[in-house]
Amino acid sequence: MKKRSFFAVGTTLMLTLALVSCGSEEAKDKVEDVAESTTKHIEVAEDFVEETKPAEIVEEVVEEVAALSGADLFMENGCVACHQMDAKTVGPAIKEIGAAYADNADGLTSFLKGESDAIVDVAMAAVMAPQVETTKAMSDEERAALVDYFLNN
Numbered sequence: 710m711k712k713r714s715f716f717a718v719g720t721t722l723m724l725t726l727a728l729v730s731c732g733s734e735e736a737k738d739k740v741e742d743v744a745e746s747t748t749k750h751i752e753v754a755e756d757f758v759e760e761t762k763p764a765e766i767v768e769e770v771v772e773e774v775a776a777l778s779g780a781d782l783f784m785e786n787g788c789v790a791c792h793q794m795d796a797k798t799v800g801p802a803i804k805e806i807g808a809a810y811a812d813n814a815d816g817l818t819s820f821l822k823g824e825s826d827a828i829v830d831v832a833m834a835a836v837m838a839p840q841v842e843t844t845k846a847m848s849d850e851e852r853a854a855l856v857d858y859f860l861n862n
């Protein structure tokens with residue numbers, strides 16, 4: 710009786726060991742597979758970064774967006790010398806211009822292109838006229854950014 714149970718325990722132990730080692734062999738394969746595919750993924754990602762240079766793209770986009778900020782364009786082109794946000798100085802306030810052109814973005818765009826006459830302070834139009842040369846020379850996107858700046862302030 711004792712001998713038999715010893716035998717049974719031994720067999721069970723051997724079977725278990727066989728299973729475990731077999732299982733760990735499988736697990737090892739799996740780990741190797743995962744490692745291999747992860748390495749491949751990393752390689753693909755590295756190639757992608759190498760080819761597309763996302764950091765440079767982000768930098769370019771940031772620069773473009775900055776260039777297209779109406780507020781920055783307004784500063785960079787010296788418009789601030791004569792236009793304040795709320796108060797009339799040499800020229801009408803930005804808000805006054807925005808109110809005059811509310812719902813009329815096309816009208817403001819055409820003024821900035823030099824294609825239509827002043828409507829806000831007609832008597833002072835001669836002072837603004839030379840400035841329109843600056844806005845005429847801008848790209849459509851830059852003018853659109855300026856229009857957005859006037860109408861959304």
Ligand code: HEC
Nearest residue numbers: 786787788791799800827828829830833834836837840843
């Ligand atoms: C030397 C002062 C001066 C500068 C600089 C100046 N403006 Fe003006 N701006 C005026 C005056 C004065 C008026 C009022 C006359 C008028 O309404 O056109 C005016 C009016 C305007 C109007 C209203 C136009 C309308 O229909 O009456 C817009 C829009 C405008 N300016 C945009 C700009 C932008 C954009 C810049 C910068 C590129 C700029 N201004 C720079 C003096 C200036």
